[in-house]
Amino acid sequence: MLKKLFKSFHSPLRRAPRPRSTPEVLSSSQHPLKRNEISRHAISVVERLQKAGYQAYLVGGCVRDLLLDIDPKDFDVATSATPEQVRAEFRNARVIGRRFKLVHVHFGREIIEVATFRANHPQGDEEENSNLASRHESGRILRDNVYGTLEDDAQRRDFTINALYYDPTQEHILDYARGMHDVRNHLVRLIGDPEQRYLEDPVRMLRAVRFAAKLDFEIEKHSAAPIRRLAPMLRDIPSARLFDEVLKLFLSGYAEYTFDLLLEHDLFAQLFPASGAALKQNPQYTEKLIRQALINTDDRIHDGKSVTPAFLFAALLWPALPARVLQLQNKGMPPIPAMQEAAHELIAEQCQRIAVPKRFTIPIREIWDMQERLPRRSGKRADLLLENPRFRAGYDFLLLRELAGEDTGGLGEWWTDYQDANDSERRQMIRDLASKGESTGNAPRKRRRSNNNRRKRSDDSGGE
Known part of the structure; x- marks a missing residue:
């Protein structure tokens, strides 16, 4: 033809x-x-x-x-x-x-x-x-x-x-x-004139990338030349419009190649400032996690499966989150509250650049929150987590982290086996964790004094 x-x-x-x-x-x-x-x-x-x-x-x-x-x-x-x-x-x-x-x-x-x-x-x-x-x-x-x-x-x-x-x-x-x-x-x-056309509408830089990725075309050299210099102009674009453009970039079946082009032309950090900083601080892990998430997204789209923007944004932003959580923990905040606070701050900052709707920011935070809860498996906690509507997304996200090279101590494999096990096997898996002295994510509980002991102390001290 x-x-x-x-x-x-x-x-x-x-x-x-x-x-x-x-x-x-x-x-x-x-x-x-x-x-x-x-x-x-x-x-x-x-x-x-x-x-x-x-x-x-x-x-x-x-x-x-x-x-x-x-x-x-x-x-x-x-x-x-x-x-x-x-x-x-x-x-x-x-x-x-x-x-x-x-x-x-x-x-x-x-x-x-x-x-x-x-x-x-x-x-x-x-x-x-x-x-x-x-x-x-x-x-x-x-x-x-x-x-x-x-x-x-x-x-x-x-x-x-x-x-x-x-x-x-x-x-x-x-x-x-x-x-x-x-x-x-x-x-x-x-x-x-490319520069003039980009000045008229900076989103044309993103459109050039999108068409190049979709059609497997090259951006002609004179059209590509001003992009790096003019990329900061994307900050002037309304955040709601950028959200629509980002969905077109990453949810059309060619997200991985789009990511390569965004990096090549210094556009990614304009869309995701915190993740752009994480790419400089921890390039191998950050790029591997984001790239794997985009590959998975492309595969699902090509297979005719549904894709949720919440999971995609969770992956795009995640590399910037752990350092913030650690900072809060170092100030004395417990792990789960630290995760929640850091997540709130990161998403609020990102929404200044890309207006991610609340219907997606809530599940993003729930997916991240699940990463702190998945290690906590003692007693009935594992079964309660399985019943959580965000368990599957949280579990998939855990596997994504492991694929990116994060060491979770075999947590992903454990949860894979736990889902396939029957009730008695699940109870044994929980007992095995305790017997091996492996962490189940629980802090040691203080032993409660019985009412009798408290009453005795009160009597000894002269209380009524």
Whole structure:
């Protein structure tokens, strides 16, 4: 398929694609896209808008993925119609967004996202008088509802591989930024000046990494060059938006390669400052634990199994936690309260950078708390732990720590055997721990005096 796609196109590498007022047009014989590979609902949206007199195309990731023989996750439409005009054409449409107005056209569970052609932002006095667009003093775009032509829209898109427009009616592709060249050469390249585009929206640095990891592409050298220097600008991005971006980075099936790219471009420490510091202080253990967690996450996704962000964040942040716990213990705080206090502080700090919702921070703390409880196995404690709803996650996390090289004294193997044992075998395992003098996590109890002894002391001392 790709041979057919690219045999007619060959051009030398270039620094940045120049703006084009007219696109390169690829007819149906010059590309492999077929209507029957595309959502019928997406095609119907395009055709309906065209019949109403508007320009409309499939655009972005769906076109790119189809060219690479990847099943698109969703289908996006770009049109000359404004959001209000799109909504007027479809009963099942809803306008969403404030920073970037879009229309969602609902077909049962499938949603076709429709965006109006955008233009580059006005500059200087023109921008100050515009209530449709605004920028941060750093150059970051805060609001983006400046509409324009198809040509404008192509030039303000972030990457060349996302600036390909497909018309299912004519079955041709419009290429304004020579994105076909970069698809063929497996390159992620920004349209325009990379530094300026990153200043407009620093999240583009994360998007470059995400596309490179997902597609197994290289970030083109001029597009990669400013990233290390501009990485601190991610601190200006709203923490809620960064949470969404991090989920896309790590929960799409290519988390390990994403981690490598984030490290290569000095982006990881901007997202996880405490873990970035732990990577410098204890690089071997920290990287091994995080990498193994990401490998496990990728494996589960590829096997069609569920993945919880709580476990992933617990692993990403864990390497920064033990030192904090130890500091509190050295001040006289018992192990479990020390764990709880350190966990609270670490998560609070992290949420300043990435707004992890409470529905995930609570289980993160419970998974960590379980690491202090799992060694405490005497009496009925082991059975009570097995009944804890967070036991499985805590146990899996214990095994992850051991895979990273942490010595737990065989605790993971013990819990593995305990889960498989019957009642009598479990009682024997508890007795064996006590007989061998192995720690079960219990501090020695002070012997209680009997009431008789207390009464006798009271009588001897003259009490009533």
